[in-house]
Amino acid sequence: MDEIRLSSCEEIRTAFDLYGEEALFRGQTEHYSDKSGCVSIMSSMVRSGCVPGHTQLWSYYAKEVIQAVWGHEPVPTPIVMSQAILQHYGWRSFFVDATAAAAVASWFAGYRLQIENCFEITADSAGTPVALVHEVGNCSAHDGIGHLYVLSREAICKAGIELHDLVGALPARADGIVRPIAQDAWLIGPLRALPSVSIIAHISAPAQAFRDYAESAGLIEMSRVFPSPAEDSILRYLFSVPWELIHGRVRDLPIYMRGLRLPEYSFKPLKCHPADEAFFSPFWIAQNRGGDLLQNALFLRAPRGRLFGDQGKCECMPELIALVRKHGMVVVESDLPISYPEHVGTMEYGKGIVVKAHGDRLIEISSLSLDLSGCCAEEIGVAYGWFYECSGHGKLSRVQHAEECPCPNQLRHENHLAIAGAAERWLSASCFYPNVGLSWAFVEPDQ
Structure with a gap:
């Protein structure tokens, strides 16, 4: 050298x-x-x-x-x-x-790069005051x-x-x-x-x-080395992940950090944040189901990391399918919301999946959606999904259906199936236990 x-x-x-x-x-x-x-x-x-x-x-x-x-x-x-x-x-x-x-x-x-926490006292689109912790990158x-x-x-x-x-x-x-x-x-x-x-x-x-x-x-x-979110579509998507409530208060205001921790190299404080920027305070749809759509569904509540992590493929789901047959609908709900690229600029986020029975042999797996605007959760919904024929031992095989989701995003529906597979694994390991009514909570398996 x-x-x-x-x-x-x-x-x-x-x-x-x-x-x-x-x-x-x-x-x-x-x-x-x-x-x-x-x-x-x-x-x-x-x-x-x-x-x-x-x-x-x-x-x-x-x-x-x-x-x-x-x-x-x-x-x-x-x-x-x-x-x-x-x-x-x-x-x-x-x-x-x-x-x-x-x-x-x-x-x-x-240039020396430094990442420092910076507090921003601001408000959501409705004027609700919040404190935000930014990881600001400076050179x-x-x-x-x-x-x-x-x-x-x-x-x-x-x-x-x-x-x-x-x-x-x-x-x-x-x-x-x-x-x-x-x-x-x-x-x-x-x-x-x-x-x-x-x-x-x-x-x-x-x-x-x-x-x-x-x-x-x-x-x-x-900005020539670290383009701003306005220029960088990847960064713009990563910034769309909802903010999450953390412990503590500043000036008696709730404190939020980005759900995906990443440095901000073009930070500018705002007096008021736009409506498509979400500040999520923990709550379970299972405990506040809204209208009639989900009233009789069985909810399996689990941490986001256990559902959206790479869990591998699972084609046979006897435990989950048995619950779907018994209750008609099973909702696998994440504790925290997920952002999708196709919804950047909107208020729609994913909160899990819905597994629904259609007759004796057909199962639909779709997205549980949540509309968030600022600090306010506005609407709960169930998207169109993909359909599967269920054979012996809970084996699922994809079938075409007139009412299936028309979107071309194969990854989205493969992820839904992977979440169902994760729920099956945790059910088989007895990691869900009845909590209140039609709501089962997740407990970490013994190490």
Whole structure:
């Protein structure tokens, strides 16, 4: 590895000319070494660890993003694209991120990123006062030495490690300027850490010199590296996840945090938030069922992570189907709502699924929807679903039906089936117990 110490923007420009277009770059304000003194560049999941609940929720929303961006087009590497969303929008992945743009790497070598909690005293669209906790991302000019690493694509591949060009992988229909495009991003991995043989140069220089180089390429405002939700359709969707009530009060106001914790790089306080921004205080539809539609249904209440996490396929559901036959309708309700890309800009959210019997052999699985506007829950509904024929041992087989949901979103209905499968597993493990009336509560299984 070449150790190159420079002092000016022009020297940096000359150094970059030494490396061909096949190089990748990574900029940092700190230099890290392992016990043997070699450069240490680890994946964020190895550095910070896995928090299963958060990772599961991020993975769920990443799948939704992929469905929204690619539509019916084949996704080249769905697992990699899912990890890319986790890595670039605020969580962790088993990959190391890099860029094909030396200017982007120079920006990260010249600016220090900081995430700080910020309180906002504001109101919902109806004027109800609320306190919001934002995780605000700010950049400040680093006043020390910046570090930029030149990576060899050839050496990475020879080491048996995969390279993923995120810009090339994104379809042309990707809306706006999403963050991976703004950063000309690549992912390397999966891995624990980059092998030292793949790092062909370590360039150190005053951070100001790196900033000058980035600015010469037009990277002056932070929004050029972190586009705002108005420009970035992926970020806009992730921001649509409802805010959730947390413990404590500020000025006797309820406090909310984003349901999906992610840094905000373009935060601007608002006097009043729009109607399609939801602030959710915990409640169960099972305990306040509204009209006649759900009055006689059996409710299975469970944590969101147990229902929307990756639970795998389950085609036979004897326990669940037996309850559907007995009660006519079973609702599997999540404690917290879920946002869907197709409903961004509306007030509609998912709260679980409804499994309904149609005669002796037909079952419909559909979405339990909840309209939220600001702090107010306005309407409960049941969407159209997909139909399944139920054979022996509760085995479900998809069938076409005149009253099925006409939407083209196959992932949505596959997720509904997966939630039904999750409920079946928890029923089989005796994780639901009768609570009040036609309402069963979830209890964690013994470890």
